[in-house]
Amino acid sequence: DLPSQIINNFSITHDEGFNTVYLAFGSNVGDVFSNIVEALKILSSTKDVTVSKVSSLFQSNPMYFGDQRKFINGVLEVKTKLNPDEVLQLCKKIEYEDLKRVKHFDNGPRSIDLDIILFMNSKNEDIIVSTENLVIPHPRMLERSFVLEPLCELLDPTFSHPITTEPILKHLESIYRLQDEANILWKVTPIINKNHYGKLSDTERFMKYKNNVKLDPFKKTLIHQTVSPTYLMSIVNTTPDSFSDGGHIFNEIEKQMKFVETVYEGTKAFRENIIFDIGGCSTRPNSIQCCQEEEIDRTIPLIKGIRNNEKLDQSRIIISIDTYRAEVARQAIEAGVDIINDISGGSFDAELFDVVAKNPQISYVLSHIRGDISTMSSLNEYEATPSQSNENIKEYLNGELINDNLFYPLIRSVCYELAKRYQHALQKGVKRWQIIIDPGLGFSKKGKQNLEIIKQLPLIKNYSVELPSLKGEGNDYVNFANMPILVGPSRKKFIGDMIEESEPVKRDFATGAMIASCVGFDTNIVRVHNAVDCSKVLKIADELYRSDD
Ligand SMILES: Nc1nc2ncc(COP(=O)(O)O)nc2c(=O)[nH]1
Numbered sequence: 001d002l003p004s005q006i007i008n009n010f011s012i013t014h015d016e017g018f019n020t021v022y023l024a025f026g027s028n029v030g031d032v033f034s035n036i037v038e039a040l041k042i043l044s045s046t047k048d049v050t051v052s053k054v055s056s057l058f059q060s061n062p063m064y065f066g067d068q069r070k071f072i073n074g075v076l077e078v079k080t081k082l083n084p085d086e087v088l089q090l091c092k093k094i095e096y097e098d099l100k101r102v103k104h105f106d107n108g109p110r111s112i113d114l115d116i117i118l119f120m121n122s123k124n125e126d127i128i129v130s131t132e133n134l135v136i137p138h139p140r141m142l143e144r145s146f147v148l149e150p151l152c153e154l155l156d157p158t159f160s161h162p163i164t165t166e167p168i169l170k171h172l173e174s175i176y177r178l179q180d181e182a183n184i185l186w187k188v189t190p191i192i193n194k195n196h197y198g199k200l201s202d203t204e205r206f207m208k209y210k211n212n213v214k215l216d217p218f219k220k221t222l223i224h225q226t227v228s229p230t231y232l233m234s235i236v237n238t239t240p241d242s243f244s245d246g247g248h249i250f251n252e253i254e255k256q257m258k259f260v261e262t263v264y265e266g267t268k269a270f271r272e273n274i275i276f277d278i279g280g281c282s283t284r285p286n287s288i289q290c291c292q293e294e295e296i297d298r299t300i301p302l303i304k305g306i307r308n309n310e311k312l313d314q315s316r317i318i319i320s321i322d323t324y325r326a327e328v329a330r331q332a333i334e335a336g337v338d339i340i341n342d343i344s345g346g347s348f349d350a351e352l353f354d355v356v357a358k359n360p361q362i363s364y365v366l367s368h369i370r371g372d373i374s375t376m377s378s379l380n381e382y383e384a385t386p387s388q389s390n391e392n393i394k395e396y397l398n399g400e401l402i403n404d405n406l407f408y409p410l411i412r413s414v415c416y417e418l419a420k421r422y423q424h425a426l427q428k429g430v431k432r433w434q435i436i437i438d439p440g441l442g443f444s445k446k447g448k449q450n451l452e453i454i455k456q457l458p459l460i461k462n463y464s465v466e467l468p469s470l471k472g473e474g475n476d477y478v479n480f481a482n483m484p485i486l487v488g489p490s491r492k493k494f495i496g497d498m499i500e501e502s503e504p505v506k507r508d509f510a511t512g513a514m515i516a517s518c519v520g521f522d523t524n525i526v527r528v529h530n531a532v533d534c535s536k537v538l539k540i541a542d543e544l545y546r547s548d549d
């Protein structure tokens with residue numbers, strides 16, 4: 001029952017092992033995000049098929065036939081006992097029976113497209129197929145950034161194409177070296193919470209990060225650079241003791257709403273969107289944590305109020321909840337938030353990741369921290385690199401193995417510890433496409449360590465690490481390619497110490513300078529108290545650092 005002609009005589013043994021298959025998916029018709037989630041669900045519920053990895057989502061320009069909607073593309077890894085032909089039949093069933101795809105013409109619009117890109121048998125040998133209805137590896141994969149970019153997120157950097165024997169990463173670089181705008185992708189994270197009381201039917205409500213890849217004219221190396229506007233996150237602390245506001249808007253919903261409306265009006269000249277980050281429980285070092293009911297009482301009514309406020313254009317507003325508690329996150333999603341902003345990296349409440357996993361349509365900020373609110377300030381030793389502490393760990397930068405242990409121990413430790421939290425998140429079913437990375441300024445970092453983190457932010461997207469898998473056997477490969485970065489330096493102590501200013505509210509000018517620098521270090525979202533003034537800072541910084549020319 002195998003395809004008639006297999007070039008390499010690697011038979012597909014139906015032994016206890018599983019074949020590994022990489023499938024590229026794309027959609028540009030109908031409710032695109034739901035099509036993709038539905039296709040994943042059907043694959044995951046198919047006998048002898050497990051979806052083991054899913055890439056980020058990318059918005060891409062239609063290739064070959066330009067006159068159609070942009071696509072949302074990605075790649076997934078599947079472990080299966082099925083042979084290539086059976087996988088092909090399964091893909092066709094999902095496309096045409098389950099998702100009712102109607103094919104008008106080649107390369108035209110489609111509700112879902114599932115293409116077999118690569119196929120390895122249970123001994124990890126490449127299966128090459130060439131029949132009239134199936135060719136593996138996919139014949140056009142090497143010309144498609146919308147396939148290779150997401151595929152490289154799932155593979156270790158040395159993984160090579162079975163026929164060219166060149167690393168896939170190198171093939172992707174060759175596409176970008178063409179410097180053709182058509183190959184440029186937008187990384188997207190979903191903010192499609194339909195609990196907006198029906199106000200938002202937009203099935204493609206994503207935060208978008210346009211990643212330009214320019215050729216450095218001198219060094220001939222490729223420079224990845226975000227060229228889309230930086231997102232502005234406005235802190236709305238409804239706590240009585242939040243160290244910067246002193247609780248002046250605590251417990252008076254109309255005052256909180258007035259604050260939100262002021263920020264909404266004051267930022268719309270220079271920001272297309274505004275994110276309101278609703279915080280009901282201070283996370284200042286050693287602060288007393290309010291109880292869950294108190295946190296819910298302080299936050300949920302305001303979220304509902306914002307979503308119901310007719311004066312506000314909901315399509316411009318993104319709401320996040322700053323909480324590490326699962327129940328608060330769950331109720332906030334019900335109330336209409338688009339992002340769970342969790343300073344604990346899912347480590348303070350074991351159920352938090354479950355809530356995020358149940359809602360693949362919203363985004364999640366995965367932050368770096370060590371210990372808990374009362375211990376985090378003392379846990380700021382970063383002398384050793386991850387590879388030094390455990391020789392099973394292999395770290396890469398831009399796909400090259402790093403051996404030098406003196407080289408950036410701080411950022412590498414932060415990335416490695418985030419990679420471990422990332423493993424836990426994915427094990428609970430959180431999708432990579434939901435995740436925004438935050439290095440946690442002021443959390444388990446003192447003074448100048450925060451500046452070092454900011455200067456090394458660009459490394460995060462080029463960092464990857466091979467580390468023991470949580471299942472106990474073999475290694476996982478984690479990278480942060482294309483992950484949006486959020487930073488929250490606003491009014492923090494490390495800024496206050498630098499300018500000898502003990503009053504947080506007087507640190508806004510220095511915060512503005514810090515924010516502009518963060519944009520220069522390729523940050524995608526900045527979290528601030530004084531959003532109105534920072535919207536002007538971002539206008540300047542984006543003009544300087546985000547211009548496409
Ligand atoms: N951006 C984009 N363009 C496209 N053009 C053609 C096809 C048709 O692909 P096929 O030849 O593998 O069916 N798929 C896409 C796609 O998924 N994304």
Ligand SMILES: Nc1nc2ncc(COP(=O)(O)O)nc2c(=O)[nH]1
Nearest residue numbers: 283284322341343365438440441488
């Ligand atoms: N994602 C994210 N969320 C946060 N929430 C609270 C604080 C503590 O500062 P605050 O009390 O001024 O809000 N800092 C962060 C941060 O740095 N990143």
